[in-house]
Amino acid sequence: MTEIKERKKKAIIIWGGAILMGIAASFVMIRLNFYLPCPFRSLTGYLCPGCGATRMFLNLFQLDFIGAFKSNGMLLISLPFILFILAEMTVSYVNDGKLTNSKISGRIAVALIACFVVFGILRNLI
DSSP: OHHHHHHHHHHHHHHHHHHHHHHHHHHHHHHHTOOOOOHHHHHHSSOOTTTTHHHHHHHHHTTOHHHHHHHHHHHHHHHHHHHHHHHHHHHHHHHHSSOOOOHHHHHHHHHHHHHHHHHHHHHHHO
């Protein structure tokens, strides 16, 4: 039982740290109007499937859902599925000490990857 408590504590620290770092980075980017360029776009001139993710998260941070959708709609729509997969893996880690997921999460992940590939191609054709 103490192992589960230790893993739970570790998971809370990791998730809490990630959330705090995201909030801090958002605050800095908004205040300084500083955004990291996409290396893929810088090299090729094409938008990658993740282009606009920073703006999307900053818009979400400011509760601008329309702006978030315009920045990267695919990622915004995918967020609940991604969070489900991460939550399932966290619960698996806390309970079993392993980062595993169910078959449904694996299928969701494969579907998301396929959708992002198609999205990345289509957003450069339109």
